[in-house]
Amino acid sequence: MAAERERFSTATRLRALGEQAAARVYRAQNRRLRHGPRRSRLTGRAALLALVLCSLVVALAYPTRTYVSQRSDIAEERRKLSETEERVAELRELKARLQDPAYVERLAREHLHYVRAGETGYIVQGNADDEADRRERQEADRETADRAWYRTFFDGLDRADRP
Known part of the structure; x- marks a missing residue:
């Protein structure tokens, strides 16, 4: 083959290459004419499928959001339920303790200062709690000394109305 190539002149080789290129162009044109103009890859079916998928996504977005929201509401209600059940258990325990006369007596002695x-x-x-209350009253008195008398008067009326 190398010897054959050497035998042909450059002009002959160029002519052969030109003929090959022309044959390729001719074949490509025949293919185009046979198959018609090249169509895009997006066919009508593909466009319809894309439209259906988009509409499904849009249609399912709201119910999905509602579902997620309801699941979080359910979790919140379960948390509240468990807190309520704990509170009920505490109250039942307190009720059971209040059935004991010794416990009730101890409460009456501590809180109501009852004696037998x-x-x-x-x-x-003069315990620590009374000392703190006394300090609070002194600070409140200092604040009211700087205010007008009628403001102090009306604040006193407002405090008297509170239970």
Whole structure:
């Protein structure tokens, strides 16, 4: 083959290449004419399929959002239910303790300062809580001293109306 190539002149080789190129162009034109003009890849069916898929996505977006929202609402209600059940358990425990007369007596002694017949009750004045209340009153008195008398008067009326 190498010897054959050497035998032909450059002009002969160029002519052969030109003929090959012309044959390729001729074949391509025949193919185009036989198959008609080249159509785009997006056919009518593909466009319809894309339209159907888009409409499905749009149609399912709202129900999906509603579903997710309802699931979060359900989770919130379950959390509230568990908190309520815990509170009910605490109240049942308190109810059971209040059935015990010794516990009720202890509460009456602590909170209401009850004493039994023959006992002497003592109340110690000036504990830490009373000291804090006294300081609060002093600060409130200092604040009201700087205000007009009628504002202090109406604030006192408002406080008297509160339960």
